[in-house]
Each structure stands twice: as C-alpha cells, then as structure tokens.
Amino acid sequence: MARVVLILGDDVSTDVIYPGRFMATMLPTETPAHAFADEKEFNAKLAKKEIPPGSVIAAGRNFGCGSSREQAASCLKGPGFIVVARSFARIFRQNAVNLGLRTIAAPEFEASVGDELEFHPDEIVNRTSGRRCRIEPLSETQQSMIEAGGLIPYTRKRLLAR
Amino acid sequence: MGMTIAEKILARASGRARVQPGEIVEPAVDLAMSHENAALVINQFNEIHQGTDLSPKVWNPDRIALIFDHRVPAESFKTANNQKKIRQFLAAQGIRKFHEIRGDEGGICHQILPENGYVRPGYLVVGTDSHTTSHGALGAFAMGIGATEMASIWALGVVLNLEVPATIRVHMHGRLPHRVYAKDLILHLIGRVTANGATFKVLEFHGSTIERMALSGRLTLCNMSVEAGATAGIVPADQETLRYLKQEAGVKERLAPLDADGDAVYDQTVDIDVAGLEPQIACPHAVDNVKPVSEVAGKRLDQIVIGSCTNGRFDDLEIAARILRGKKVAPGVRLLVFPASGRIYRRAMDEGVIQALARSGAVIMNSGCGCCLGVHQGALADGDVALATTNRNFKGRMGNPNAEVYLCSPATAAMSAISGRITDPRKGGS
Ligand code: SF4
Numbered sequence: 396m397a398r399v400v401l402i403l404g405d406d407v408s409t410d411v412i413y414p415g416r417f418m419a420t421m422l423p424t425e426t427p428a429h430a431f432a433d434e435k436e437f438n439a440k441l442a443k444k445e446i447p448p449g450s451v452i453a454a455g456r457n458f459g460c461g462s463s464r465e466q467a468a469s470c471l472k473g474p475g476f477i478v479v480a481r482s483f484a485r486i487f488r489q490n491a492v493n494l495g496l497r498t499i500a501a502p503e504f505e506a507s508v509g510d511e512l513e514f515h516p517d518e519i520v521n522r523t524s525g526r527r528c529r530i531e532p533l534s535e536t537q538q539s540m541i542e543a544g545g546l547i548p549y550t551r552k553r554l555l556a557r
Numbered sequence: 558m559g560m561t562i563a564e565k566i567l568a569r570a571s572g573r574a575r576v577q578p579g580e581i582v583e584p585a586v587d588l589a590m591s592h593e594n595a596a597l598v599i600n601q602f603n604e605i606h607q608g609t610d611l612s613p614k615v616w617n618p619d620r621i622a623l624i625f626d627h628r629v630p631a632e633s634f635k636t637a638n639n640q641k642k643i644r645q646f647l648a649a650q651g652i653r654k655f656h657e658i659r660g661d662e663g664g665i666c667h668q669i670l671p672e673n674g675y676v677r678p679g680y681l682v683v684g685t686d687s688h689t690t691s692h693g694a695l696g697a698f699a700m701g702i703g704a705t706e707m708a709s710i711w712a713l714g715v716v717l718n719l720e721v722p723a724t725i726r727v728h729m730h731g732r733l734p735h736r737v738y739a740k741d742l743i744l745h746l747i748g749r750v751t752a753n754g755a756t757f758k759v760l761e762f763h764g765s766t767i768e769r770m771a772l773s774g775r776l777t778l779c780n781m782s783v784e785a786g787a788t789a790g791i792v793p794a795d796q797e798t799l800r801y802l803k804q805e806a807g808v809k810e811r812l813a814p815l816d817a818d819g820d821a822v823y824d825q826t827v828d829i830d831v832a833g834l835e836p837q838i839a840c841p842h843a844v845d846n847v848k849p850v851s852e853v854a855g856k857r858l859d860q861i862v863i864g865s866c867t868n869g870r871f872d873d874l875e876i877a878a879r880i881l882r883g884k885k886v887a888p889g890v891r892l893l894v895f896p897a898s899g900r901i902y903r904r905a906m907d908e909g910v911i912q913a914l915a916r917s918g919a920v921i922m923n924s925g926c927g928c929c930l931g932v933h934q935g936a937l938a939d940g941d942v943a944l945a946t947t948n949r950n951f952k953g954r955m956g957n958p959n960a961e962v963y964l965c966s967p968a969t970a971a972m973s974a975i976s977g978r979i980t981d982p983r984k985g986g987s
Pocket of ligand 1: 665866929947
C-alpha cells in the first residue's frame with residue numbers, strides 16, 4: 396500500500412520539481428535536497444526524512460514538462476517516490492525510465508492527500524475512496540529497460556556484447 | 558504510402574527502407590550536443606564503463622559538440638569546477654566541436670550549432686537540452702534528451718529504443734501582418750494545441766508563410782515546438798536552408814533539399830491563416846496561456862528581456878533597435894539584452910544596433926543563457942513582472958517563484974520598454 400503525500404495540478408514543470416538555480420548540483424546522491432525546493436513545507440519534511448520511501452506524488456496532465464534536466468527525475472528517485480500522473484512530458488518520462496524512477500500514467504486518476512493506493516498491473520485501486528482507475532502501460536521496450544535496472548546497465552550490456 | 562520528414566530521417570538513420578509511427582528503432586546519431594550538464598553526462602558515461610575492462614572512449618569525437626552557455630562566465634566555483642572537468646574530458650577524448658566562453662566563437666548552443674554549419678538537412682540530432690528541437694529548422698530531426706541517455710549515445714552512437722513519433726502537419730499560409738513575427742505564430746499555435754497537445758509527436762511546418770520565412774524565424778518556430786510537448790519540430794529544407802548553410806554557415810559540401818512525400822500520412826493537420834493574426838503574449842505561468850496583445854496591454858512591467866536561443870538573433874536585435882533608436886527605456890524599467898552568440902553580438906556592434914539599444918538605456922549582456930533560466934543574472938524580485946522574448950514563463954523560471962513572466966516577440970518587448978507597460982507594437986513608431 397502506498398500513501399499519497401503530495402497533490403499537484405496540470406503542467407508541473409521541471410522548474411518546479413527542481414529549480415534551475417540548483418542545476419550545478421548534479422549527482423543523484425545530492426539532488427534530493429533540492430526536490431520541490433520552492434514548495435517549502437514539503438521540502439522541509441523531505442529534508443527531515445519524514446516521508447517514507449514508496450510514498451506517492453500525484454499530479455494531473457503533462458507532469459515534468461519543460462527542461463530536460465535529469466535532476467528532476469533523480470531528485471525523486473533518491474527518496475523512493477512513486478509518481479502517478481494523468482500523463483507525463485516525454486523527456487521526463489524517458490529520464491524516469493532510464494534512472495529507474497517509478498512513474499505511472501493513469502488518465503482518469505483522482506486522489507487526495509493521505510489516500511492509500513494499491514497498484515495492480517493494469518489498474519490503481521484507491522483504498523480510501525474505493526475508486527479504481529486504469530493504468531496506461533509502458534511500452535515493452537521501456538519495461539525491459541526497467542527490468543534491466545535502467546539505462547546504465549542496459550548500455551553496459553550492449554557495449555560488452557559488441 | 559509516403560513518409561513524413563521525421564520518418565524519412567529515422568528510416569535512413571536506422572538503415573531501413575521505411576518506418577512507421579509506433580515502430581521501435583535504433584537510429585545512428587549524426588550530432589550529439591551538450592552544454593554544462595555534460596558534467597553529469599561524463600559521470601554517467603564513466604559509470605557505464607565501471608566494472609568492465611573497456612576504456613571509456615566516446616564512439617566518435619567528431620559527432621559530439623559541446624558549448625558552454627548556461628552559466629557563462631561561471632557564477633560560482635561549483636560551475637567553474639564543472640566546466641573545468643568538461644574541458645579536461647574533451648581534451649582527453651579529442652572532441653573539437655567545442656565552444657568556450659569567448660566573444661568570438663562562443664554563444665548559446667542553439668545558435669552555435671546552426672551558425673557553424675554543424676547541422677545538415679536529414680541529420681538526426683540529439684541534445685541534453687529540451688530546446689534542441691530548434692535544429693529542425695534546418696530540416697533535421699532534433700530532440701532533447703536527458704544526461705544518462707546522452708551517456709549511452711556517447712558510448713554506442715545510437716539512440717536505443719526510440720519509438721517513431723507520429724507527425725502533425727502545421728499549415729501556415731498568408732502574409733504576416735505588420736509587426737507580427739514567427740514568435741507570434743508559434744505562441745498562437747501553442748495556445749491552440751496546448752502545452753501537451755503534441756506530446757510524443759512531431760510538428761512539421763508547411764505553407765506559404767513558412768516558405769517565405771527566413772531561417773532565423775524558422776529557428777524560433779522549432780525552438781518552441783517543445784512547448785507544445787513535441788518531440789521535434791521540422792521545417793522542410795529548401796532554398797532558404799541551403800542559402801543559410803552556404804552563405805552564413807560557410808558549408809562547402811553539396812546539400813540537397815528535403816521534404817515530405819506528397820502522400821505522407823499525418824496524425825492531424827492544423828491550418829492557420831496568418832493574415833489576421835495579432836501580436837501574441839503568453840501569460841503566467843504557462844506557455845499555452847496565450848492571449849492577443851490587446852487583451853493584456855497596459856500591464857505594468859519591472860523588467861524586459863530581449864535575447865535567448867528563441868529571439869536573440871541579429872534580426873531580432875535589429876527590430877528592437879529600430880523601435881528604440883532615439884527613444885528611452887521608461888524610468889523604473891530594466892531592459893536587458895543578450896545576443897544569442899558572439900558572432901551576432903559583433904555584427905550588432907558593427908551595424909550600430911548595440912549602440913542604439915545601449916543609448917536607449919538597455920543593459921547589453923554577454924552571449925549566453927543569462928537570465929532566461931534564472932540561475933545567473935537578472936533575477937526578479939518578489940512581485941516583479943517581466944516581459945521576455947525567451948521561451949518559458951513557468952513559475953520560478955526566471956529565478957523567483959513569486960514573480961510573473963510574460964512572453965512576446967522582440968518588437969512587442971521593445972515597444973513595451975518605451976512605455977513601461979505591455980504595448981501593442983503596431984501602435985506608434987516606424
Ligand atoms: S537561452 Fe534559455 S532556453 Fe535557450 S538554451 Fe539557454 S536556458 Fe535554454
């Protein structure tokens with residue numbers, strides 16, 4: 396069971412997820428400190444490690460639009476978030492797949508902070524509201540990338556096979 | 558059945574006779590561009606090689622371009638250290654398409670690539686920057702990617718598992734009215750298709766308006782295609798493309814035009830008659846929150862920015878100078894100008910553009926990303942309202958989540974600088 400800890404609207408840009416002024420910080424071990432840096436309350440909770448891994452960030456359409464900065468994916472991967480959105484921007488989604496950040500696209504998704512979610516292969520069950528909604532599956536190749544542990548081991552394997 | 562331009566390029570790069578939307582391909586990359594975020598690419602690239610006895614060598618140093626633009630000159634020792642690490646890597650790998658922090662050959666990556674002839678019609682271009690879509694203006698398939706994906710490309714020379722996107726045909730016809738430009742067109746289009754209306758798709762631009770448009774304007778169109786979510790924006794390579802590459806970029810080789818097949822299959826067609834179009838403004842905090850200038854005219858401004866990879870080219874600066882020559886920037890307003898490259902800066906100097914702008918009260922900044930992404934210069938105060946010729950107005954984009962950013966063309970920006978309020982550029986001036 397996963398708990399929703401943050402609800403966001405449509406078109407959440409990477410400038411909101413990881414503000415540009417922290418872009419010189421790049422290492423996946425260091426980026427989580429600046430996740431949602433301008434959402435002060437949430438960022439403070441994150442810093443105090445009050446949010447358990449496996450918590451859900453929920454959003455509307457076009458999550459992760461804007462800059463290609465990979466920090467926006469790595470800063471959410473570090474603390475172990477799952478991102479559920481009605482849809483994602485392309486580059487962000489690909490970065491998430493490449494880094495192994497779990498993202499779930501559910502076009503009719505609705506939830507409130509505190510809701511408990513259950514994930515099934517093709518649907519999300521909201522245990523709190525009782526609502527169910529379907530998941531848009533990742534493509535087969537994206538799925539195999541995730542199973543390989545992300546793009547780095549996947550590329551390493553390809554390189555060694557040459 | 559014919560192919561769109563994107564399909565032709567991806568088929569050629571994947572060694573296939575044809576490809577269709579939804580197919581998975583592994584196309585070979587013709588040009589891979591990065592800026593300061595190469596520091597992270599290097600990190601991931603080394604990690605790929607970790608635990609193997611392979612030495613970390615890039616697949617082809619001649620197909621990699623590296624431009625310092627995001628924070629130039631470095632604003633902190635952290636950035637300076639990242640830049641140093643990149644320089645050492647480039648030297649060790651023999652990468653020569655490198656543009657340092659210099660007034661002669663430096664500038665913003667999306668200007669440096671075209672003006673040096675690094676992009677050719679039919680190329681597959683990838684860049685660790687979302688506005689890599691710009692290069693579709695030269696008839697290339699150009700898309701933004703993340704740092705780890707670039708590390709993989711540095712190692713293998715191909716994009717792994719790329720799904721061929723469907724294409725939206727955008728047909729723009731008619732003559733642009735007085736003081737309406739490519740920027741107004743693309744803002745209008747984004748307002749129509751919305752910020753994710755083209756996600757996982759390509760925008761292919763056609764029509765008499767595009768055929769008459771100079772390459773500079775085409776770069777503006779393709780640059781902002783990503784603001785509709787598009788994977789790439791593409792203009793067919795025609796005589797104007799070849800003229801630019803030969804005359805302005807000094808390309809000597811034979812180049813051929815590139816267009817879609819007459820019977821190519823499109824996802825949808827968007828038709829725009831530009832004749833009645835007003836100058837457009839994207840209002841806070843979304844690029845698709847677009848209104849005609851008449852609806853927002855009169856809004857008080859604190860800062861105006863002319864420049865960036867969207868609108869920092871010579872003709873953009875010249876349009877602004879023509880409006881501001883002999884006039885003054887309104888008291889209480891800061892006008893910041895940053896040319897897209899050193900080459901443009903020097904031409905603007907030679908032709909009196911810089912002088913006219915500076916005399917009017919503009920601050921001329923060095924070529925680079927400057928205040929566009931709010932990390933370096935020109936930060937906004939709480940409650941400030943900015944009007945910019947850049948490409949994004951997201952919350953916090955110019956460094957302060959408590960400020961507002963409006964987007965417009967250079968003409969609208971220059972006219973508004975005189976009044977200190979958002980002003981219709983068709984009113985007044987010559
Ligand atoms: S000028 Fe702005 S949009 Fe263009 S590359 Fe630089 S930061 Fe990105």
